Amino acid sequence: MTAPPVATIPFFSPDLFEEDRDALLRIVHAVGTGRDQRFILGERTARLERALAARIGAGGVVACSSGTSALTLVLAAMDVGPGDEVVVPAFGCAPLAATVIDAGARPVFADIDPVRLTVDPAAAEPLITPRTRVLLAAHMFSVMADMPAFRALADRRGVRLIEDSALAQGGRLRGRPAGRWGDAGLYSFVQVKTFGMPGEGGVVITDDAGLAADVRMLRNHGQDGVHRFVHHRIGHNSRFDEVMAAFQLHRLAGLDDRLARRAEISAYYSRRFAPLAERGLTAPPEGGDGRFPYVYTVLTDDRDALDAHLAAHGVTAHVYYPRPLPAQPAFAPYARPGGSWPNAESAARRTLSLPLYPNLTDAQVEHIADTVCAFTDVHRGTR
Numbered sequence: 001m002t003a004p005p006v007a008t009i010p011f012f013s014p015d016l017f018e019e020d021r022d023a024l025l026r027i028v029h030a031v032g033t034g035r036d037q038r039f040i041l042g043e044r045t046a047r048l049e050r051a052l053a054a055r056i057g058a059g060g061v062v063a064c065s066s067g068t069s070a071l072t073l074v075l076a077a078m079d080v081g082p083g084d085e086v087v088v089p090a091f092g093c094a095p096l097a098a099t100v101i102d103a104g105a106r107p108v109f110a111d112i113d114p115v116r117l118t119v120d121p122a123a124a125e126p127l128i129t130p131r132t133r134v135l136l137a138a139h140m141f142s143v144m145a146d147m148p149a150f151r152a153l154a155d156r157r158g159v160r161l162i163e164d165s166a167l168a169q170g171g172r173l174r175g176r177p178a179g180r181w182g183d184a185g186l187y188s189f190v191q192v193k194t195f196g197m198p199g200e201g202g203v204v205i206t207d208d209a210g211l212a213a214d215v216r217m218l219r220n221h222g223q224d225g226v227h228r229f230v231h232h233r234i235g236h237n238s239r240f241d242e243v244m245a246a247f248q249l250h251r252l253a254g255l256d257d258r259l260a261r262r263a264e265i266s267a268y269y270s271r272r273f274a275p276l277a278e279r280g281l282t283a284p285p286e287g288g289d290g291r292f293p294y295v296y297t298v299l300t301d302d303r304d305a306l307d308a309h310l311a312a313h314g315v316t317a318h319v320y321y322p323r324p325l326p327a328q329p330a331f332a333p334y335a336r337p338g339g340s341w342p343n344a345e346s347a348a349r350r351t352l353s354l355p356l357y358p359n360l361t362d363a364q365v366e367h368i369a370d371t372v373c374a375f376t377d378v379h380r381g382t383r
Contacts, residue, residue, distance in 0.1 A: 009364050011316040013357040016191060017198050020251060024198070027246045041220065044245035049203070051252060052187075056177040058205050060212035063240035064219045067166035067188025067202040068095040073238060074184045074204055075103045075134070077214035078160055084133040089119035090324045091344035092138050096164065097331045105133070107334050109326045111341040117297075117351070118145035120343070121153050128157050137182070138164035141297040141320075141353065142266065144173045144290035147181035154183075166202065169194045170259040171292030178292060179205040184215075189248065192357075194262065194294050195255055199244050261358035262293030265365050269296055269354065272369040279376040281306075295320070296356040298372070303352045309375045310354075315368050318353045 017024065031039065045063050053061040064070050080086060082104040088096045090109040097107040110124040118140045128135075135154050137145040147163060154161035163182030165171070171178035179185030187193070189201040204215045214233075217224050222235030266284070273283035282299040284291070300306055303319070310317045324344035326335035354368055 008314045008316060009355055009360070009368065011318045011353070011355050012192055013355075013359055015359065016196065016357065020247070023250050024243075024247055027250070028243055031243045031246065039242050040239040041225075042242045042245075044242045044249065045240045048240075048245045048249050048252075051249060052203060052205075055252075056180060056205070058180060059207035059209060060205070062204040062206075062212055062215045062219065063245065064202055064204060064215075064238040065240065066200045066238075067164075067186055067190065067193075068099060069219075069236065069238040070166075070186035070188070070202040070204045071095055071099045071162070071164060072102065073215045073218050073236065074162055074186065074206075074211075075099055075105070076218050076236070077211050078134060078162075078183075080105050080133050083131065085129060085131040086134045086136055087119075087124045087127050087132060088136045088325070089138050089140075089344075090326055090341040091117065091119075091321060091347050092140060092325065093166075093321070094325070094328070094330070096136060096138055097325050097328075097334070100136070101331075101334065106131075107325075107331065108132070109324075109331075109335055109339065109341060109344075112140075112343045112347060113146070114343045114346065116143045116145065117141060117347050118143060121146055121149040124150075125153055125157075128159065132157075132159050134160045134162055136162045136164060138166075139168040139171065139178060139292070141295045141351075142284060142292055144168060144171050144178055144292065147173055147176075147290075151181055165205075167193050167294045168292045170255075171290065173290040180207075183208060184211060189244070194259060194292065195248070195251075197244050197248055197251070199241065201240055201244050201248075258358040259293060262356060263287075265356055265360060266291075266293045266296050268365055269356075269369055272373060273298065276373065276376050281372070281376055293356065295353045297351050297353045299347070299350045300352065301350060302375075303350055306372070306375050307352055310368075310371055313367075313371045315371055316355065320351065320353060322348055324348050 049061045084105040086100045088107045091112045100107040113120040137150045161182040163185040165178040165185045166188035168178035185205040189197045218235045219238040222231040222233035270286035
């Protein structure tokens with residue numbers, strides 16, 4: 001008799017917004033039939049910016065079309081361009097390097113901390129030269145970078161600090177929210193992020209009023225928002241959608257509950273996986289300062305085997321960055337000749353991320369944890 005198929009637990013939830021379907025439809029109708037016919041950068045966007053600024057105590061929040069666009073706008077507002085260098089992590093998403101190159105500057109890759117998996121300030125400091133304009137620190141998976149050290153380093157060396165907190169909404173370090181440590185920070189609202197939405201979007205966060213004003217101008221083709229068709233700078237089309245602004249305002253009230261559920265699942269995983277270190281699997285510790293519940297990632301030399309084992313038991317895992325950025329064909333020409341990034345190379349070989357989203361059931365979470373533990377039991381004698 002053939003065994004029934006194993007129900008699959010997806011890595012990305014297909015029904016994150018199911019409970020908000022009716023609200024979304026009402027919002028689409030309201031915006032689409034509104035008397036003002038304002039579909040971008042209207043009052044709903046302004047209200048969302050004010051709400052997020054109040055939530056984290058920021059001087060300014062500027063909504064734009066994506067997290068990548070937020071980074072592009074900040075670099076442009078800082079006048080980063082040809083001849084400049086930006087120190088970036090050697091491990092992470094492509095925009096960390098691509099936005100720098102698009103600005104005409106050169107990314108300088110710094111190795112990561114082997115535990116945090118975020119860029120290491122001690123590795124970044126020797127890379128600062130007279131050409132360095134910006135340090136770009138990025139939070140990774142569910143751990144904030146060492147922002148106090150980066151803030152002190154930027155101040156000591158006289159360079160700007162950008163905090164790529166695209167995925168870290170809800171994180172705090174020493175009581176300060178993610179996004180508030182740099183000269184500018186940012187969030188992404190792509191659907192799988194902690195404050196995701198069914199579309200693209202993001203915000204720039206800064207206490208620098210002049211920088212915020214420049215970003216506002218740059219996001220809308222260099223217009224100042226007062227004099228239409230007067231273009232003060234070469235800008236971008238990076239405007240925020242009014243439907244999504246209203247939808248995010250609707251969902252903001254439930255954000256803390258969703259973050260709490262994510263944190264609960266993360267803590268459960270960490271409790272279950274803590275004993276597995278001696279079996280070759282390293283998991284993040286439970287709780288701790290500078291944590292945020294976005295993606296739950298473990299380290300193991302048996303990644304491919306663990307991934308296959310999970311799939312065979314109905315669990316979809318995910319490998320985010322299988323190559324360090326300097327090893328990517330697009331970015332290798334910018335890497336220093338003979339450079340070595342051993343911690344980034346190790347992370348690229350060993351990271352595996354497990355499902356983590358608020359609508360996972362307790363039974364699903366237990367099954368995921370049981371499956372990981374069973375794998376290490378089987379493989380303990382083969383290492």
